Amino acid sequence: MADDSTIEGRGPVTTLATPIRLDFDFTPGIAQSVFLRGLARGRFMGQRCPKCGKVYVPSRGSCPTDGVPTTEDVELANVGTVTTYCVVNVPFAGQSIEIPYICAQVLLDGANLSFMGLIQEIPTDEIRMGMRVEAVWVDEADLTPSLASVKYFRPSGEPDADYESYKEYL
Amino acid sequence: MAERCAVIGVGQTHHKAKRDDVSIAGMVREAAKAALADAELTWSDIDAVVVGKAPDMFEGNMMPELYLAPALGAVGKPMLRVHTAGSVGGSTALVAAHLVKSGIHKRVLTVAYEKQSDSDAMWALSVPQPFAAPLLAGAGGYFAPHIRAYMRRSGAPDHIGRMVAVKDRLNAIHNPYAHLHLPDIDMKTVEESMMLWDPLRYLEACPSSDGAAAMVLAAEDSLSGGYPPAWIHGAAMRSEPTMFAGRDQVNPQAGRDCSADVYAQAGITDPRAQLDVAEVYVPFSWYEPMWLENLGFCDLGDGWKLTEAGATAFDGDIPWNPSGGVLSSNPIGASGMLRFLEAAMQVRGQAGEHQVDGAGLALGQAYGGGSQFFAMWVVGADKP
Numbered sequence: 173m174a175d176d177s178t179i180e181g182r183g184p185v186t187t188l189a190t191p192i193r194l195d196f197d198f199t200p201g202i203a204q205s206v207f208l209r210g211l212a213r214g215r216f217m218g219q220r221c222p223k224c225g226k227v228y229v230p231s232r233g234s235c236p237t238d239g240v241p242t243t244e245d246v247e248l249a250n251v252g253t254v255t256t257y258c259v260v261n262v263p264f265a266g267q268s269i270e271i272p273y274i275c276a277q278v279l280l281d282g283a284n285l286s287f288m289g290l291i292q293e294i295p296t297d298e299i300r301m302g303m304r305v306e307a308v309w310v311d312e313a314d315l316t317p318s319l320a321s322v323k324y325f326r327p328s329g330e331p332d333a334d335y336e337s338y339k340e341y342l
Numbered sequence: 343m344a345e346r347c348a349v350i351g352v353g354q355t356h357h358k359a360k361r362d363d364v365s366i367a368g369m370v371r372e373a374a375k376a377a378l379a380d381a382e383l384t385w386s387d388i389d390a391v392v393v394g395k396a397p398d399m400f401e402g403n404m405m406p407e408l409y410l411a412p413a414l415g416a417v418g419k420p421m422l423r424v425h426t427a428g429s430v431g432g433s434t435a436l437v438a439a440h441l442v443k444s445g446i447h448k449r450v451l452t453v454a455y456e457k458q459s460d461s462d463a464m465w466a467l468s469v470p471q472p473f474a475a476p477l478l479a480g481a482g483g484y485f486a487p488h489i490r491a492y493m494r495r496s497g498a499p500d501h502i503g504r505m506v507a508v509k510d511r512l513n514a515i516h517n518p519y520a521h522l523h524l525p526d527i528d529m530k531t532v533e534e535s536m537m538l539w540d541p542l543r544y545l546e547a548c549p550s551s552d553g554a555a556a557m558v559l560a561a562e563d564s565l566s567g568g569y570p571p572a573w574i575h576g577a578a579m580r581s582e583p584t585m586f587a588g589r590d591q592v593n594p595q596a597g598r599d600c601s602a603d604v605y606a607q608a609g610i611t612d613p614r615a616q617l618d619v620a621e622v623y624v625p626f627s628w629y630e631p632m633w634l635e636n637l638g639f640c641d642l643g644d645g646w647k648l649t650e651a652g653a654t655a656f657d658g659d660i661p662w663n664p665s666g667g668v669l670s671s672n673p674i675g676a677s678g679m680l681r682f683l684e685a686a687m688q689v690r691g692q693a694g695e696h697q698v699d700g701a702g703l704a705l706g707q708a709y710g711g712g713s714q715f716f717a718m719w720v721v722g723a724d725k726p
């Protein structure tokens with residue numbers, strides 16, 4: 173039997189916490205499948221716009237500027253340049269990386285658009301714009317068609333890139 | 343020929359970390375009733391309602407405008423919902439203005455809100471996507487690298503961000519609706535606050551707020567209310583993709599195009615000289631100098647110099663965010679509308695202690711998403 177008097181004693185309910193979840197199937201399409209299959213082989217694959225010649229990685233299948241399909245597959249280097257970055261020092265629900273960590277925009281050699289990457293194997297106060305980095309992949313047996321195949325980026329040991337070489341990608 | 347349109351009523355809630363005394367419906371109704379009272383109208387005088395808020399995933403209520411219809415007096419009336427991420431409050435006001443300017447309706451109620459205490463925006467903005475590493479830590483993690491790029495590009499010294507953080511919080515003391523009232527803030531307390539997203543510190547970031555904003559927009563033959571109308575002199579929206587090769591993430595083209603359009607409509611060729619006040623979406627301190635340049639208040643690379651010289655201070659030649667801005671109150675969906683609403687309050691002479699003397703022409707600006715949505719209006723005391 174419920175004890176009504178006890179419930180009344182706690183006053184009215186004003187807030188309910190209701191955890192929610194959302195599961196979905198994702199269909200990547202042709203262009204993104206090229207990228208994902210590349211990751212499963214330990215390679216960064218992008219696509220070139222036939223009109224402006226810019227290389228997108230990952231490609232969404234068309235050039236946002238020209239509105240034409242990108243059909244030429246391009247394999248990119250395993251190294252790139254940190255164009256800009258921040259050091260994340262704030263915890264949030266679902267966070268999977270220990271703070272503080274470096275979240276950087278990495279411009280792979282041969283690409284015309286940077287993407288966000290985790291930088292490790294360097295103290296957070298030594299990261300800088302223009303730093304050259306290389307991808308560190310999981311063991312070959314663990315490669316999957318997912319960005320989980322890239323563990324992180326780390327300094328490649330090359331001299332920093334000149335600001336002029338990447339300033340148009342900021 | 344478009345009809346003239348004016349703001350004839352404004353209303354907002356007291357923005358707080360947690361409004362646990364009201365539901366979302368109660369909160370939006372509070373702002374709407376205040377706007378109706380300001381316009382000296384009742385629910386039955388309203389022809390249509392336009393609602394905006396940030397993504398539904400924040401509070402987890404899908405299409406909340408449907409359940410809000412009774413609370414907003416919209417049963418049996420046309421109702422529209424607007425979605426443009428953080429800029430949505432501005433875009434929502436512009437959609438309402440279009441309904442009047444096109445001659446479809448005489449009086450439109452427009453409302454925007456967020457109840458961040460019912461939601462987890464950090465989580466909603468950081469959900470792992472199939473093609474991105476799970477790195478993003480909320481909006482700050484997205485914008486901090488672009489702020490660093492601005493600092494590198496312009497050569498701005500570190501203290502500029504702290505100056506904006508202090509200026510906007512001291513302005514907020516004179517706004518009774520502002521969430522944060524920090525009378526003791528100074529450069530040192532900002533510098534000593536926790537580094538969240540290096541180079542952004544805690545006090546250089548906006549708070550999480552519950553709050554709502556509402557306005558009544560009317561056609562020229564349907565004016566009412568005790569304060570003079572704020573006439574819309576220009577209104578524009580622009581957007582651009584978040585990712586394309588050659589995109590300028592510090593100074594987005596969509597923002598430049600949007601301001602060029604709104605200035606052309608309002609006959610503005612020199613915004614710093616011709617505008618009397620601006621309410622601009624600055625959720626992180628460094629976005630003041632960045633938007634000063636994007637909005638054409640100065641030459642490229644000089645935004646930080648205006649901030650440093652005090653030009654944007656309350657007693658400067660072009661006050662920015664006399665209300666305290668987004669840095670002092672951030673009910674996300676409402677934050678853009680608050681910029682538009684505060685601009686209207688200034689030219690109506692109803693801003694109280696944060697009134698800029700003799701403000702005749704004001705800019706309201708909002709941006710959202712990954713700096714890809716822009717909404718702006720210019721309102722004036724004189725009929726256009």
Ligand SMILES: [Zn+2]
Nearest residue numbers: 221224235238
């Ligand atoms: Zn192209």
